[in-house]
Amino acid sequence: MDMYNFHPYSGGGKIILALLLEMGRINPSDELRDIVYKCTECGACAISCKFLNTLEPLEIIMKLREKLVDAGCGPMPKQQEYIDSVKNKNNPYNEPHEKRLDWLPEGIKLDPNAKVLYYVGCTSSYRREEMAIASVRIMNEAQVPFTILGDDEFCCGSPVLRTGDTKTFQEFLNKNLDMIESKGIETVVFSCAGCYDTFKVDYPLYRKYNFRVLHVVEFFDELLESGQLKLINEVPLTVTYHDPCHLGRNAEPYEEWEGDVVDLMPLVSINMPPKPKKTGAKGIYDAPREILKKIPGLKLIEMERIREYSYCCGAGAGVKSAFPEFALNTAKTRVQEAEDTGAKILTSACPFCSTNLQDAIKDRGSKLKFYDINELLLMALGLETKSLKKKMAEVA
Amino acid sequence: MTLDKEILTEFVEIVGKENIDDGEVMTNAYAYNWCMDLFNHMESKPAIPFSPIPKAVVLPSSTEEVAQIVKICNKYGIKFKAQSTGLGPWNQPSTENSIIIDLRRMNKIVKIDEKNLYAVVEPYVSGAQLQAEIMKYGLNCHMPGAGPQVSPLASATSMNGPGFTSPSTGHSARNVLGVEWVLPDGEIMRLGSRGLKNNRNWYNGDGPGPSLRGIMRGWAGAKSGIGVFTRVAVKLFPYPCSTKFKLKGCSPNYDFDIPDFMRVYVIDCGTFKYCEKAMLRVEEEEISFMCSHLSGFAVMAIFATSIEDLMDKMAIGSMKVPLVVIIAARTTREFEYKQKVMSMILDEMQLTNIIGSLYTPNPIFYAEALRSNLGLHGFIATGGFQSTKGVCDTAAICLRSEQKNIPLKKKYIKTGAIANDFGEGHWMTSYESGHYFHVEAPTMFDQTEQSSVEGMADYMEASNQMDLLKHLGAPFFVEGDKMHETFGPHMMNYHKWLRKIKQAFDPNDIADSGFYISRKEK
Structure with missing residues (x-):
């Protein structure tokens, strides 16, 4: 608008x-x-x-x-290209499916029998590898046994669903759920907010499942709370945090409601019991902030529009691919809001936000630096971060 | 009907191609508005929520661009309809030979003069936006009953403009100061002190020379039928209580710390006559921030945030003739004084405040009262509502209007066309500490049911007829030729003077007059 x-x-x-x-x-x-x-x-x-x-x-x-x-x-022609790629190659980037694991660094300990699955997602696998690498390093640091699906992981279907192809979406939903359920997984962890939202909110509308889903910010905050992760390094940065829509307001799941619509009088009816409203208030807002507050030396400054009222980065629902100028201008507005806080670092927890906000920082000539929240966590854990960022990437 | 390419090109030269659209989808979307179906039915047209489809929608960014657009309309004989925040059928064209001038790019608060208590705003500034900014200076604005989401400029220049805080913030017609106005022929007119050669400021709505405020808007405004208003100064008022309050939580479950020095009274007056006496008595003392008489059902509604929540409040719904008073103050002493006066009145009149005993409102009520959001509660029960009546007169006439309307409303409730508020659903407020009063009859209907829409429209027609036959004053939707020519002959032929204004200001008949008056008698 x-x-x-x-x-x-x-x-x-x-x-x-x-x-x-x-x-x-x-x-x-x-x-x-x-x-x-x-x-x-x-x-x-x-x-x-x-x-x-x-x-x-x-x-x-x-x-x-x-x-x-x-x-x-x-959808728009460019979005159709992504959908075709999902259908043909299981990812929207037209990348070979067999290269889905190319991001995985040497030395990462995986446990094929683990009950925790790290669902990498297409964007972290092919475009924002630093997010995947940081996630697995942190899980190794916490000595959490986890596994990944590798070749058995398929696109979560988010870019397909958000552009209106619900039939293709359901195919991928079923492929992913069949695979995860066949392995007896108890918890699925995501570093991609889009995959997380899709699993958490959209999948149950079509098919119910019995495993727990967590974004890494929730998972890592739990590990910090339990002492499995210990932050040893000072990170003397002034940081502002951008709430991704997929992790924030849109990640609030629908609450099941079984009740009756009771007609009280002509034209007036009520829900008995009252039907819960999806207000966005139950999105994931506290976990990322808790992590940032726990990082020694880091100062968090909030933007004016945050949590369920956060301004979008502009990349979602196929906009970045079909209308790049719209996406960039939206991100520039958000970057300006971040600049206004006086922070030196802008952080977030979504590969789409990451790409689009970094594009905006570059385009505006902003002095802000962008780090994924996992990168900040790596710094505080005393782990190496220099090799993480390879390239600026496109996203679907 | 689409625009000729040549004409489109001229508009593009003014606003740029990204700010004009004559596409089929765009123009159809702009043909929709809330309650258009009611007004269509009253005009014997199909009861659909669409007006005639405009030829194009133009988004100017300045007064000069508006003036140029209007001049092109004059050149080619195309009508224009201007809209700002766009709520309601009054924003819609009455002919397909019309463009819509959507003023949403003109969205600046131009000036806040905290010393002289006024703000200058453009059309697309909402009341909520203005209030948020002026609160920083400890100030408040008058908000029309339609809510904080609508344009103060539109209310000040082009609509009626009563509000819940009218006892302390008046009426939109009384709050307008300097005005910038693009006349129907494209000339830019500046009213009040804004029109002075020297000291072109906004502080005064009258002069130089004769005041044109009455011609500009009269009682109910011209709804773009006499040009386009591009900037306006509105009066500001001291914020009624402390501005230091906390709002926590998230929508819709906000937690609000009731600000210091604010108290609500809900009193059952028992009879209409006694309500009149109580209202006059309270207003005589000039202590109220808000002083409204509502039906029991309406009191339930203003305290509720959902239909389920509404039904929890049957205990207050049984009140016969309720009066709701909010007092607010800026100091302990002022607050104590106002509370003492209220206690004295209640003792004198042997009335009881039910707040704190029979009912304790959720603190969010106080926030909504300060925000002037209470009118929107009319949507809670059925998803749709509209008002009839709207007379501006003495308390006695307003209450008489209400009493007369109850049997009529009950008749339509029986048909199932409108929701059952026992026929009593009314809202009456004082203006400016009881100098005059306003009453209307908000009525709930279901916009998704054809029979309900048509029944509601029939009820509105019948209510208008009753106003005429029982001498209850003009409803606030007295607009368009049919209504003016019905009411005018009974009200000193005002419609003839209104038509003369239209003729003088719109020589080429270009400003769409569907909700004003046409140049020629039909």
């Missing part, structure tokens, strides 16, 4: 578009597709709509995309 101004680019405007489509006043078209896909599905509109009412604009936006895909009018 901030970038295009016309009302249909807002959450409310998208609801109007859905109504127009349902009433047959408009048909699927390139114009409609362009508006519907110029949205990061960040969910901020859905949070705003929760006070006094129960509107779900994010769900409507996702349904609109599904309708456009079903009508042969979506």
